[in-house]
Amino acid sequence: DRPPLNVTGKTVILVDDGLATGSSMMAAVQALQESQPAGIVIAVPAAPESTCREFAGIVDDVVCASMPTPFLAVGESFWDFTQVADDEVRELLSTPTTEASPEAGRPSPADLVAGVAIDAPGGVPPAEVLDDLIGDARVVLIGESSHGTHEFYDARAEITKWLIENKGFNAVAAEADWPDAYRVNRYVRGLGEDSTAEDALRGFQRFPAWMWRNTVVRDFVGWLRWHNGRCATDGRRPTGFYGLDLYSLHRSMQEVVGYLDTVDPAAAARARARYACFDHSAGDDGQAYGYAAAFGAGQSCEREAVEQLMELQRNAMQYLRHDGEPAHDELFYAQQNALTVRNAEAYYRGMFAGRVTSWNMRDKHMAQTLTALLDHLDDGARPGQGPARIVVWAHNSHVGDARATEVSADGQLTVGQLAREHYGDACRLIGFSTYAGTVTAASDWGGVAECKSVRPALPGSIEELLHETGKPAFYVPMHEGSPASAALEVVRIGRAIGVIYLPQTERQSHYFHVRPSDQFDAMIHID
Secondary structure, three states: OOOOOOOOOOEEEEEOOOOOOOHHHHHHHHHHHOOOOOEEEEEEEEOOHHHHHHHHOOOOEEEEEEOOOOOOOOHHHOOOOOOOOHHHHHHHHHOOOHHHOHHHOOOOHHHHHHHHOEEOHHHOOOHHHHHHHHOOOOEEEEOOOEOOOHHHHHHHHHHHHHHHHHHOOOEEEEEEEHHHHHHHHHHHOOOOOOOOHHHHHHHOOOOOHHHOOOHHHHHHHHHHHHHHHHHHHHOOOOOEEEEEEOOOHHHHHHHHHHHHHHHOHHHHHHHHHHHHHHHHOOOOOHHHHHHHHHOOOOOOOHHHHHHHHHHHHHOHHHHOOOOOHHHHHHHHHHHHHHHHHHHHHHHHHHOOOOHHHHHHHHHHHHHHHHHHHHHHHHHOOOOOOOOOOEEEEOOHHHHOOHHHEHHHHHOOOOHHHHHHHHHHHHEEEEEEEOOOEEEEEEOOOOOOOEEEEEOOOOOOEHHHHHHOOOOOEEEEEOOOOOOOHHHHOOOEEEEOEOOEOOHHHHHHHHEEEEOHHHHOOEEEEEO
16 A cells, blocks of 8 residues: 655666566566666576576666576576565564674674684695595595696695595596596506606697696606505505596597407408598597588488497407406407597587587586496406595586586586486585685687686675685585584585686676585685
């Protein structure tokens, strides 16, 4: 029964639980414009990008927390779309929030986190903390919030050394191409032709080379060779270094043919004939092949890639006529290269079908490779050595559980989610974060590596919350029951810097919504 508000000369903020076509919001905007307000702002938690773009040209500002793609419905954009009664709203409005409660005598979210944070100098938690977190887990995924930060790489290497020496981990699987990483694997096992760790890393030629050809990885690879040398004298299991990624389409074809040349020249000739299908694409550019195959400008080589994989698998027992672990390892290496060719072929065609499609194909391949590697190492174990245990090195956006992020609404998966689903309690996910600093990154794909300043984290981000604890480097457990769980289970934005960093569009380019308590089992923050 109240009269209409007088909004003339005032800023009006229009809110809704989300927009689809935006027709009701358009009616509200048109009605309000007749009253000549000073400005109109639309603020909603979810809407299609096209609707937001349309309103941006009509009102003074549009604030949209998320723009799921594809946009199915407003309700589908929420983790919990349960209806809220008026009494609930009144109760919530009358209760001070934890974000603004220090004045009311309650600890702030940063205080709650600080209360459970454990100092981790250089990003490395105390041994007893790591021991408690890892337990009997067989798969530990350790992330990074950028691909070009020395501190993340250094801390991850030190944690991995501890896992190898104290928890029996015997493989490192990186977000790297299978052939390039296997060259490193041969070196750390005392095999191959490389005489130094730096030589072993020269296989990493593809952009971005700095991800793996850097001083931290070089020193870790050198340490791994030294560690395995000790294992050879005391009977312990050596530790290998492997790649999980699938970008090595043409390189993996070469490795399959090279392997068959040594064990079955006739099969090598058949492999060359099949893989010749890819010769019509530009050099070794998988993306050029995918574009041509996807849009009919060139033939698809799917059948040839599948046939070659099947033949190699069919003849596997024949190729193992040479007994011993080296023959078993080389066959496995060749089989994984053939699988990589098959999956890379599908990936490069699929990348033109949509971002989520290609992302999922890539992460599924990495998860598939992880499982195959675990099975292979178990098969090669000697009596009394116990099951294989693997450390995974990848970006937070792969390591974190996608179900705790906004990308899940798009149907996007991650290796972390797939690992949790497959291994359950035998899996741990650890994320890294930072507030500010510098990063090695490019401005566009294939660009020159630059040292860029990382802007201070945005308000409302998990990085800002961790920064406000005032601690320089610390570990935070994310498990339920922690006194900080109330702060960590709140949906916040989280930053992800890949090989490209665009500070000028940082909110759109590098942030997405996350629920930290469910995304990782623990986080390590280096401010």
